[in-house]
Amino acid sequence: MTAVGTDGAAGAGTTGVGTAAAGAVAAGPPAGGGAATRGAKAPRLEATGSLKALIKDYYDDLFKAAAEGRPTAWLNVGVPCEFFYAMDVFPFYPENYGAACGAMKLTPKLSAVAEAKGFSADLCSYIRTTLGTIFSGEGPYGQLPRPTVQVSSMNSCIAIMVWWRAVERHWGVPTFVLDTPLVRETSEGINLDYVESELHRMIAWVEEQTGRPLDQERLREVVRLSNEGKELWAEVLDLRRAHPCPITAADIFTHMFPMVALRGTPRFVEHLRALRDEVKQRVDEGFAAVPGERYRLLWDNLPPWFDLRLFGELAEKGVNFVIDTYTQAWGPRYMGPIDVDDPLRSLAGYMGAGFLNVQIGRRYDLLAELVDLYDVDGVVFHSDRSCKPFSLVQVELRKLLQERKGVPGLLLEGDHNDPNLFDRERAWGQLESFIEVVDSHKQG
Amino acid sequence: MVGPGGASSPVSSAGDRALARLRAVGADSRAELASIKERTGLMAVGYFDSYLPEELIMAHGLIPYRAIVEGREDVRSMEYIQGYACPAARDLLDQALRGDLDLLDGALFSRYCDSLRGVYAVWDSEKLTPYVDFVRYPTVVNTGGAVAYLAKEFQEVSARMAAALDAPADGRRLLESIAACNRKRALVAELAARRASRELALSGADYLAVLVAATTMLPDEFTTELAALLAHPPAGEPGDAVPVVLSGVTFDNVALAATMEAAGLYFIADDLSTGSRWYGVRVETSTLAGGEGSGAYGDPWEALAHAYLTRPPCSVKEPSSPRADHLVAQVRRSGARGVVFYLTRYCDSEQVEWPFIRDRLAEEGIPALMVEGEHKRGGAGPLATRLEAFREQLEQIGEER
Numbered sequence: 028m029t030a031v032g033t034d035g036a037a038g039a040g041t042t043g044v045g046t047a048a049a050g051a052v053a054a055g056p057p058a059g060g061g062a063a064t065r066g067a068k069a070p071r072l073e074a075t076g077s078l079k080a081l082i083k084d085y086y087d088d089l090f091k092a093a094a095e096g097r098p099t100a101w102l103n104v105g106v107p108c109e110f111f112y113a114m115d116v117f118p119f120y121p122e123n124y125g126a127a128c129g130a131m132k133l134t135p136k137l138s139a140v141a142e143a144k145g146f147s148a149d150l151c152s153y154i155r156t157t158l159g160t161i162f163s164g165e166g167p168y169g170q171l172p173r174p175t176v177q178v179s180s181m182n183s184c185i186a187i188m189v190w191w192r193a194v195e196r197h198w199g200v201p202t203f204v205l206d207t208p209l210v211r212e213t214s215e216g217i218n219l220d221y222v223e224s225e226l227h228r229m230i231a232w233v234e235e236q237t238g239r240p241l242d243q244e245r246l247r248e249v250v251r252l253s254n255e256g257k258e259l260w261a262e263v264l265d266l267r268r269a270h271p272c273p274i275t276a277a278d279i280f281t282h283m284f285p286m287v288a289l290r291g292t293p294r295f296v297e298h299l300r301a302l303r304d305e306v307k308q309r310v311d312e313g314f315a316a317v318p319g320e321r322y323r324l325l326w327d328n329l330p331p332w333f334d335l336r337l338f339g340e341l342a343e344k345g346v347n348f349v350i351d352t353y354t355q356a357w358g359p360r361y362m363g364p365i366d367v368d369d370p371l372r373s374l375a376g377y378m379g380a381g382f383l384n385v386q387i388g389r390r391y392d393l394l395a396e397l398v399d400l401y402d403v404d405g406v407v408f409h410s411d412r413s414c415k416p417f418s419l420v421q422v423e424l425r426k427l428l429q430e431r432k433g434v435p436g437l438l439l440e441g442d443h444n445d446p447n448l449f450d451r452e453r454a455w456g457q458l459e460s461f462i463e464v465v466d467s468h469k470q471g
Numbered sequence: 472m473v474g475p476g477g478a479s480s481p482v483s484s485a486g487d488r489a490l491a492r493l494r495a496v497g498a499d500s501r502a503e504l505a506s507i508k509e510r511t512g513l514m515a516v517g518y519f520d521s522y523l524p525e526e527l528i529m530a531h532g533l534i535p536y537r538a539i540v541e542g543r544e545d546v547r548s549m550e551y552i553q554g555y556a557c558p559a560a561r562d563l564l565d566q567a568l569r570g571d572l573d574l575l576d577g578a579l580f581s582r583y584c585d586s587l588r589g590v591y592a593v594w595d596s597e598k599l600t601p602y603v604d605f606v607r608y609p610t611v612v613n614t615g616g617a618v619a620y621l622a623k624e625f626q627e628v629s630a631r632m633a634a635a636l637d638a639p640a641d642g643r644r645l646l647e648s649i650a651a652c653n654r655k656r657a658l659v660a661e662l663a664a665r666r667a668s669r670e671l672a673l674s675g676a677d678y679l680a681v682l683v684a685a686t687t688m689l690p691d692e693f694t695t696e697l698a699a700l701l702a703h704p705p706a707g708e709p710g711d712a713v714p715v716v717l718s719g720v721t722f723d724n725v726a727l728a729a730t731m732e733a734a735g736l737y738f739i740a741d742d743l744s745t746g747s748r749w750y751g752v753r754v755e756t757s758t759l760a761g762g763e764g765s766g767a768y769g770d771p772w773e774a775l776a777h778a779y780l781t782r783p784p785c786s787v788k789e790p791s792s793p794r795a796d797h798l799v800a801q802v803r804r805s806g807a808r809g810v811v812f813y814l815t816r817y818c819d820s821e822q823v824e825w826p827f828i829r830d831r832l833a834e835e836g837i838p839a840l841m842v843e844g845e846h847k848r849g850g851a852g853p854l855a856t857r858l859e860a861f862r863e864q865l866e867q868i869g870e871e872r
Contacts, residue, residue, distance in 0.1 A: 145826035147843075149555070149817055181610045185585050185787055188610065189823035192791065196827055204789040206617065208607035208624075209582040217627070218607055221620040228616070386605070387592035412555050415819070419556050419589025423596050 069316050069342075072274065074302040075281055081298055082284060086168060092117040093172030098237035101194065103187045104356075105180040105381055106205065107374050109253050109291040109365070110230060113246035114239040119174065120288050121190070125153035128160070129332035129444035131167055138445065140165070146193075151413040152444035154190045161197060173198050176236045178229060182207040182384035184416045201236050205229050207378050211386045214379025223375035247367050249291035254364045259299035260286060261359045266306045267349050268401050271315035272323065273306050276348035277338045278316065280330050286357040321345030322465050323402055327352045327394070327424075328409040328417045329443040334451065344462060350401040355393060356382035383416045390420055391427050398434055405465040406436040407458070412448050435468055437461040486703030489696040490677065497680025497725065500687040504536050504574050507689060514576035514636055517600070519563055519590075520583035520721070521749040522608060522785075524775050525686065527625055528579065529648035531638040537686035537745070538563055538572060539723040542848040545569065551593045557586035557817050558845035559721055564590050567599040577602030577636060579628070582610075584787050584820065602635040604628055612780040612788045621776035645771050649754045651690035658697045659685050659750040665701070667740045667805035672707035675717070675728035675738030682746055683723055712737035713865045716801045718828070719813035720744045720785060720821060726848040731811065734858035736865075740805035742798040744785045754778040786820035794824070795831045802837050808865045810839040811858070815846065838865060 092099050099117040102108060111118040128134055134152050137159025142148050144162055146155060164170035177200050179191040188204055195202040205225050210218055230241050263282075266273060282302060289295035309316070326348040331337065338348060355361060361382045366373035378384075397403065406428060408421040425436035439457060442448035496503045508515060515534040518525075525535035540559045548556075548564040566572050578600040580591040595603045606628050609617040633639040662681060665671035673681075681700075685693055717731070717738045722745060731738050741747050754774050757764020768774040783797040784790065802810060810832055814821050825841055832839045840861040842854060 145829060147814075147822040147825075150819060150822050154823070184819075185610075186819040186823075188789060189786065189820045192789075193823050193827075204611050206609050206611040206614075206789075208609055208620075209588060209605075210607055211605060217620060217623045221609075221616060224616050225611075228614070386588075387596055410553055415556070415585040415589065419552055419586060420592040422551050422553065423593050427596065 069275075069314075069318060072278055072302070072305055074298065074305050075278065077298065077301065078281065078284065081289070081294060084294070085284075085288060089117055089119055090168075090172060098175040098239060099172060100233070100237075101174040101177040101191065101200070103179045103183060103191070104287050105182040105187075105207070105378060105384075106178050107290070107378070108288060109246070109249045109370070109374070110226075110233070110241065112291045113249045114230075114233060114237065114241050116175070116233060116237050116239055118288065119171075121157045122153055123284060123287050124160075124166075124171070125156045125444060126283075126332045127167060128156045129153075130335070132333050132446060133166065134333065134444045135447055137163070137166065149412075151184075151186045151190070152442055152448070153413060154186060154193070156444055157190070158193055158197075161194065174200055176200065176233060177202040178205060178233070179203075180205040180207050180378060181209075182378050182381035184383065184414070186415070203229055203232050205378075207381070207384055209384055209386070210380055212380070212389045213385075214376050218379055219372075219375055222379040223371055226371050226375055226378075246370060250365045250367050250370050252293060252296050253291040254367075256285070256290060256295045256299040257357070257359070257362060257364065259296070259303045260357060262303050263299070263306050264350070264354065264358050266303075266310050269310045270402070271313070271317065271320040272347050272349040273309035273314050273316055275316045275338055275342065276326050276330065276351055277335045279351065279354050280332075280335065283354065283357075286354075317342040317345065317347035319345050320347050322462060322469075323347060323349045323404050324465070325350050325352070325394070325397055325401065325403045325406045326409065327406055327421060328411045329353050329414060330409070331441050331446075331449055332444055333446045334449065337451075337454075340455075341458065341462075344459075346462060348407070350397050350403065352382075352390075352393065352397070355397070360393065387420045387423060391424055394424060394428055395432060398428070398432060403434065404469055405461065406434060407461070408436055408438045409443075410438050410440045412440075412442045413444060433468075435461070435464050437464075484703045484705070485699045486701075486705050489699035489703075490673075490705055492696050493684045493693075493700065494677060494680045496684040496687055497677075497682075500536075500539055500683050501571060501574065503684075503687050504534070507534055508574060511689075514638065515574055516577040516579055516602070516632070516636075517572060517575040518579045519560075519587060520581060521744050522583060522779055523579055523581055523606060524625070524652075524779055525690075526645065526648040526652050526754070526775055527629060528632075529651075529690075530629065530640040530645035531632055531636065532641070532644060533577075533632075533636065533638055534689075535686070536575065537683075538566060538575075539683050540721055540846045541566060542724055542726070542846045544847065544849070551597070552589050555817050556589055557584060557815060558847075559815055560584070560586040560590045562846060564593060567594065572600070575600045577604070577632070579604050579606065579632075581606040581608035583608075583785075584818065586817065602632070604631055604635070609780065610787070610789055612784055613790060617780055618773060618777045621780060622770065622772040625772050625776060642771075646756075646760055648690075649756060649759070649771060649775065651694070652752075653754055653756065655685055655690045655694045655697070656750045656752055658694055658701065660747075661701060662697065663740065663747060663750065664804075665704075667801075669739075669806075671701070671704045673705070675732055676725045678738070678741075679723060679725050679728050682743075682750075685750075686745075710737070711735075713809070713862050713869075714739035714805060714807045715809045715811050715865070716740045716742055716798065716805065716807045717746075717811050717813065718742040718798055720815055720818065722746070722813060722846075724846055724848065727813070727844075727854075730855050731858055734855050735862040736811065736858055738811070739807050740801045742783075742794070742801050742810075747801060748783040748785065748794070748797065752778050752782045786824040791820075791824065795828055798828065799831070799835055799837070802832075802835075808838070808869060809861065810837055811861070812839055812841045814841055814843045816843055838868060 108118040138155035140159035160166035528535035545565040755766035758766035
């Protein structure tokens with residue numbers, strides 16, 4: 028296998044999320060207390076360091092499972108990993124892998140491989156990145172192991188389904204699409220019944236394909252662990268309300284990995300508890316992740332994984348993104364506790380009304396609520412070329428937020444993985460101007 | 472080189488008159504809608520993807536209108552949605568923002584694709600029509616669960632539509648609508664089959680006009696005109712243009728069809744979501760209204776859901792593989808010598824589908840040309856050159872064989 032990348036050994040510092048975040052909040056002088064001078068860099072979270080080992084173990088487990096002939100599954104983030112842990116089918120999330128490659132700036136190279144096969148450069152950069160790996164065998168871990176099965180759900184985007192389709196056609200992997208029709212606000216009535224029936228259909232299919240029956244008792248235990256960890260995640264998100272905010276956007280984006288891939292495992296709970304404890308301690312001590320925090324902003328959409336440094340550079344201007352919408356997708360508003368006694372019904376509700384499976388009304392309500400809860404001064408809408416469902420309502424959302432709440436917003440053109448689609452100089456100029464607008468708004 | 476059924480044919484027979492009428496509707500479908508509204512006094516509900524059944528709207532005594540992609544240069548939509556949204560979806564938003572769709576009393580959306588859902592969000596938020604609704608459509612089309620669910624969903628949408636527009640659905644009208652739409656789609660299928668067999672010469676541009684007229688005119692009026700055209704086909708010779716199949720999603724671009732024909736390619740059959748993947752919808756009626764036929768459904772909503780879910784799929788549906796079979800069948804049936812695949816820019820599903828369609832066609836020995844575009848009417852120069860080169864390639868292959 029051919030490994031390319033900047034971090035050396037497979038797993039070290041990846042999901043990308045880890046690597047780049049570490050750069051964004053690189054070790055600087057300790058800044059105990061909230062009185063640090065603006066511009067000084069805060070130390071990174073200790074939990075970020077332990078995340079690296081977590082990620083390495085995860086990838087080691089993936090390769091080991093594949094080498095031993097145990098079943099593995101490619102899932103998109105809308106498919107609950109809880110079922111797969113309960114069936115002992117190792118869950119792997121190519122979106123997470125895509126982000127890792129993005130953070131290592133591998134997307135242009137891998138994308139070129141996919142484009143040479145006829146896939147458009149306009150396609151989602153996660154798709155181009157991952158296809159680049161499976162077509163060439165190149166990437167931070169070399170060739171990825173061919174999964175036993177693939178499952179995609181429709182509660183994020185059409186692109187996911189066709190991405191899996193491309194893998195299915197290339198590798199001949201049995202593939203299942205779990206239908207979750209787009210809803211307005213909630214999944215109820217016939218929609219909820221349908222999504223639940225789809226979960227039953229998926230479980231039966233995975234059981235048949237892998238020969239691994241779903242053990243209900245095991246599922247209850249997995250669900251219990253999942254709930255415990257998610258509750259800790261909710262606490263971390265809530266702790267960001269503090270003045271000053273204890274962590275940065277780069278910190279929280281870094282910690283997406285366990286939320287996506289490890290829910291329902293003991294190490295998930297252990298990691299989240301350590302993270303919660305550390306963040307809480309920071310709040311108790313009045314610690315400022317951005318010393319001299321002056322502007323409390325909200326980040327909408329995925330971050331540019333290849334440029335999390337951006338958040339660190341903005342911190343030098345007193346900017347902290349104290350909250351974001353992306354991590355809310357795993358928060359209590361969209362993925363609350365699963366009913367241990369009726370997990371399918373409960374998960375059907377969360378999947379049916381998942382973060383990207385609802386319409387603009389609910390998206391607006393979330394933004395408005397977060398603006399109030401986190402004392403947000405302005406919103407940066409990252410117009411992410413590779414995420415249409417997230418992005419294509421942002422122009423309207425910005426308008427509504429300005430009209431109804433008087434909160435200024437900036438539409439920042441970019442991409443979550445492809446640096447060629449992000450004009451950094453232009454973006455920086457826009458951000459500087461926006462900070463002036465926010466400043467004037469605060470004073471006005 | 473001239474394609475068959477040229478636009479300059481004299482209007483002399485019943486068939487010519489019917490064709491002239493269908494062409495006129497195809498050229499200005501909104502004028503036809505205005506005329507229908509004036510004549511009938513009925514309200515109109517627009518829709519934008521061919522998976523939404525006209526029958527659902529007609530059951531309420533309302534006029535269904537599929538808004539076509541016009542391809543006019545406009546930037547109004549850019550104030551509401553990003554430029555990397557599908558250009559066809561943006562085009563619809565442009566039309567609404569220009570006020571061109573003010574004739575509509577309502578609009579019905581589904582999640583055909585992620586761009587169209589973005590347009591729906593703006594439409595709903597800005598209340599671009601008095602009534603706006605959304606069908607929670609399944610993506611997976613090959614399960615009994617999807618049929619049962621969609622049938623119920625149709626009924627829920629129907630109840631909301633009735634309340635919003637004070638236009639209750641009527642069971643008998645639903646059955647009549649199903650029958651009327653079946654008749655018109657069957658006639659369009661006959662037209663397509665006779666074109667493909669070269670029994671009837673009708674240019675690609677005229678064929679597109681018929682498709683637009685099919686979802687604009689009142690079904691009985693359309694059926695009358697098309698029946699006249701089929702009974703008295705206009706004179707015309709296939710000529711020496713090279714027959715090809717046009718593949719894509721929504722496609723209303725008469726100008727591009729004319730460009731193809733000017734390049735010596737005869738668009739003899741199609742694999743379009745608004746063409747052969749739509750007119751093949753046939754709602755099984757033999758077991759409806761107490762009938763004792765062999766159909767699987769006694770409930771018209773279920774029969775409707777089943778018919779739309781089992782049509783040749785678009786790439787936004789799962790499974791999509793029958794689409795490639797459908798395309799190959801169109802080529803074989805028509806004797807086309809190649810395929811022009813019109814790839815709508817920023818269309819994720821077609822972008823992923825294309826390499827596999829290309830490879831499948833290559834396996835079948837069918838040459839293909841991919842043309843990426845934004846449905847614009849102008850700027851055909853470079854495209855014309857590529858189409859001409861493709862025609863020469865097809866001619867050369869023909870000679871070698």
